Amino acid sequence: MSQAAPAQGVRLVVVHPDKEVLAQAAAARLLTRVLDVQSVRSPVHVVLTGGTVGIATLAAVAASPLVPAVDWSGVHLWWGDERFLPDGDPDRNETQAREALLDVLVAEHGLPEANVHPMPGPSSVATPEEGAAAYAAVLAEHAGSSDGGVGVPAFDVLLLGMGPDGHVASLFPGHEGLSAQGTTTGVHGSPKPPPERVSLTFDAIRAAREVWVVAAGAEKAERVAAALAGDPVAEVPAAGAVGQARTLWLLDTEAAAPTPAPAK
Ligand SMILES: O=C(O)[C@H](O)[C@@H](O)[C@H](O)[C@H](O)COP(=O)(O)O
Numbered sequence: 001m002s003q004a005a006p007a008q009g010v011r012l013v014v015v016h017p018d019k020e021v022l023a024q025a026a027a028a029r030l031l032t033r034v035l036d037v038q039s040v041r042s043p044v045h046v047v048l049t050g051g052t053v054g055i056a057t058l059a060a061v062a063a064s065p066l067v068p069a070v071d072w073s074g075v076h077l078w079w080g081d082e083r084f085l086p087d088g089d090p091d092r093n094e095t096q097a098r099e100a101l102l103d104v105l106v107a108e109h110g111l112p113e114a115n116v117h118p119m120p121g122p123s124s125v126a127t128p129e130e131g132a133a134a135y136a137a138v139l140a141e142h143a144g145s146s147d148g149g150v151g152v153p154a155f156d157v158l159l160l161g162m163g164p165d166g167h168v169a170s171l172f173p174g175h176e177g178l179s180a181q182g183t184t185t186g187v188h189g190s191p192k193p194p195p196e197r198v199s200l201t202f203d204a205i206r207a208a209r210e211v212w213v214v215a216a217g218a219e220k221a222e223r224v225a226a227a228l229a230g231d232p233v234a235e236v237p238a239a240g241a242v243g244q245a246r247t248l249w250l251l252d253t254e255a256a257a258p259t260p261a262p263a264k
Contacts, residue, residue: 014248019216026060045076047078049214051163080168082121175189185200224256
């Protein structure tokens with residue numbers, strides 16, 4: 001896998017006072033971006049992320065007065081990764097997203113259940129690899145001509161949280177998933193529990209029109225700085241999270257804090 005992420009599109013770094021404001025701002029940005037895209041094309045494809053900031057963003061969307069402005073019948077929701085746990089498990093990213101937002105969108109705002117595309121878990125497949133293969137097939141079914149032949153829809157916004165080790169989705173430093181071929185990969189030995197997961201690959205992530213990395217907390221600052229400095233993707237996977245047109249880093253002040261230079 002190439003060490004450095006390909007330079008493509010514009011990168012913006014936006015710093016917010018704290019993680020609550022970050023989630024509110026990311027939610028408002030997401031809703032207005034979906035509205036803008038709907039004014040020129042349909043459907044709109046959005047990739048969701050797990051993690052505390054990702055789920056807080058979805059909860060902020062649910063509380064927003066802008067929700068009724070979106071035609072949810074024309075929105076498809078995907079995941080960047082999923083913990084390989086049974087359907088309904090409280091630790092699944094899907095479960096947390098449904099509780100935070102999706103249940104209301106389906107029940108009250110016309111989001112078709114068929115437009116919600118969760119990654120398979122042990123309730124329907126035997127291994128993370130089977131889950132990855134099944135998800136790749138669904139992604140390919142929805143791929144348009146504008147995905148550059150990658151085999152995924154042209155994701156309009158792909159949300160990613162970032163771990164303190166610089167991982168995004170379930171792509172961890174030094175793990176083989178970083179160089180996985182295709183659009184999805186099974187993950188074993190995740191340093192962040194649970195150990196088994198399903199993840200999009202970088203090929204899928206980089207096919208997105210826009211990639212938004214949301215990160216909060218002092219424990220992220222050093223890896224945020226490393227990613228923004230363009231350190232090798234194998235060391236800081238977030239450095240590889242680049243969108244075709246735009247990459248946004250949406251941070252709170254703690255995650256954006258300058259970090260001391262390493263001792264000589
Ligand atoms: O399955 C997961 O846990 C997420 O997809 C993962 O990639 C998460 O986004 C980061 O670990 C950041 O999580 P926090 O925002 O909670 O630090």
